Every structure is written in structure tokens, then in C-alpha cells.
Amino acid sequence: MPESDLYQQLSKSKPVSMRSPEYAQAIRDMGESWKVTHAINHTANDFLDDTLRPLFAQLLGEELDSSSHILSPCYIDFGRQVKVGKNVFINHNCTMMSAGSIEIGDDVQIGPQVTITTTNHDFVDRYTLICKPVRIKKNVWIGAGALILPGVTIGENAVVAGGAVVTKDVEPDVVVGGNPARVLKRLN
Incomplete structure (x- = not known):
């Protein structure tokens, strides 16, 4: 299986065995x-x-826009599966488990200690990955210590409160918080 097919399977929630010979490329990446x-x-x-x-260009496989900044330390396991827009600020200690792909839109701010994960495992065979992409739309603000789980899309202009655990999509123009995150306030 070519590398692009492996990542297409991962980003489309198709089960991928970590024991398969094809997964060796992912381990190298x-x-x-x-x-x-x-x-x-x-x-x-x-x-x-x-x-x-x-170094960020090497990690992401493309130049980070000059208006965007990622503070170190950061932890990204599949850098080429992360796309970062313009005027993005990612604070220190951000962790991205990105095998299933992460897209971060323009004008996004991400606080310190945020974790974004696209990766999950099959409940029966834990060596089988089931990934779902995470999409963070334009002008989103994610507060310190938030956790964004696989398959979540965060709508434009949304705010994720610090410490929130986001388990499902967030509609545009809302503030969400809690565990699991729920709408706390509508904006505009």
C-alpha cells in the first residue's frame, strides 16, 4: 500500500492494523x-x-506561514498530517496525535497544554487504529488544557473553554466548556 493510501485510510476512519507491513511506513514517519x-x-x-x-517546514512538509507561530515545546507525531492556516498562534506544550489529519484554519488561537487527537484504537484489537480527522475552523479560540477528541469539527468563531473535553462537533459562534463540553453561551 503506498504511503498516501495509508494516510487516506487513516483519515477516512478505516481500520488500520499496526501489525500490518504497510504500517511500517507510519512508524518511520x-x-x-x-x-x-x-x-x-x-x-x-x-x-x-x-x-x-x-524545522517546522521539515516537520509539516510545508512552510509555516510567516504570520503563524507555534511555541515550543510541542509534540506532534505525524507532522505532515497537520495543516496550519494564516495568523495562527499555538502556545507551548501543545500535543497533536495527528495520524488521521488535523486542519487548523486562519486566525486560530490555541492555549497552552492543549491536546488534539485523531487517534483511537479498536476496543477488541487494540493494535488496530481507527482515526478520525479534526477540523478547527477560522477564528476559533481554544483555552488552556482543552482536549479535542477524534472526529471533532469546531465551527467558525467558537470558543472552547480551558479544560474542556470536546467529544462532538462544536457549532459556529458558541462558547463550550465542561466534560463533556456543552454549549455555555451563544455569541453575537
């Missing part, structure tokens, strides 16, 4: 992402300088 994130997390830098931009 994850190892490469870990090496690059290690370099990012151990490079002295100033938030406003461009020291880390070449």
Missing part, C-alpha cells in the same frame, strides 16, 4: 516527526525570530 520535534524543543529561540521556521 512518526520517528522522523519525533526527531524534528526533539530538535524544535531543544533549540534556543526567541518567539519572534525565525530560528525554528526551517
Whole structure:
């Protein structure tokens, strides 16, 4: 199975066995992402300088827009499965388990200690991955310590309160919070 087919299966919630020979490519890709994130997390830098931009380009497989910033340390297991828009700010200690793909729209702010995961396992055979993509639409704000679970889409202009556990889609123009997250307020 070509690499692109593997990631297409993962992003379309098709079960993929971690024991299969095809999954070996994912293990190599994850190892490469870990090496690059290690370099990012151990490079002295100033938030406003461009020291880390070449490393983020290597990790993501494309240039990070000059208006976007990801603070270190960060932890991303499949960097090429993450797409980051313009004018995005991701604070320190963000963890992205991104085998199923993560898309972050323009003007998004993500607080410290946020976890975004696309990965889950079959309940019977835990060596089988079942991933679902996460989509964060334009102008979303995710507060500190929030957890975004597989398959979630967060609508435009939504706010996710700090510490929220987001288990299902968030409609546009709302504030959600709690565990599981629920609508606390409608905006506009």
C-alpha cells in the first residue's frame, strides 16, 4: 500500500492494523516527526525570530506561514498530517496525535497544554487504529488544557473553554466548556 493510501485510510476512519507491513511506513514517519520535534524543543529561540521556521517546514512538509507561530515545546507525531492556516498562534506544550489529519484554519488561537487527537484504537484489537480527522475552523479560540477528541469539527468563531473535553462537533459562534463540553453561551 503506498504511503498516501495509508494516510487516506487513516483519515477516512478505516481500520488500520499496526501489525500490518504497510504500517511500517507510519512508524518511520512518526520517528522522523519525533526527531524534528526533539530538535524544535531543544533549540534556543526567541518567539519572534525565525530560528525554528526551517524545522517546522521539515516537520509539516510545508512552510509555516510567516504570520503563524507555534511555541515550543510541542509534540506532534505525524507532522505532515497537520495543516496550519494564516495568523495562527499555538502556545507551548501543545500535543497533536495527528495520524488521521488535523486542519487548523486562519486566525486560530490555541492555549497552552492543549491536546488534539485523531487517534483511537479498536476496543477488541487494540493494535488496530481507527482515526478520525479534526477540523478547527477560522477564528476559533481554544483555552488552556482543552482536549479535542477524534472526529471533532469546531465551527467558525467558537470558543472552547480551558479544560474542556470536546467529544462532538462544536457549532459556529458558541462558547463550550465542561466534560463533556456543552454549549455555555451563544455569541453575537
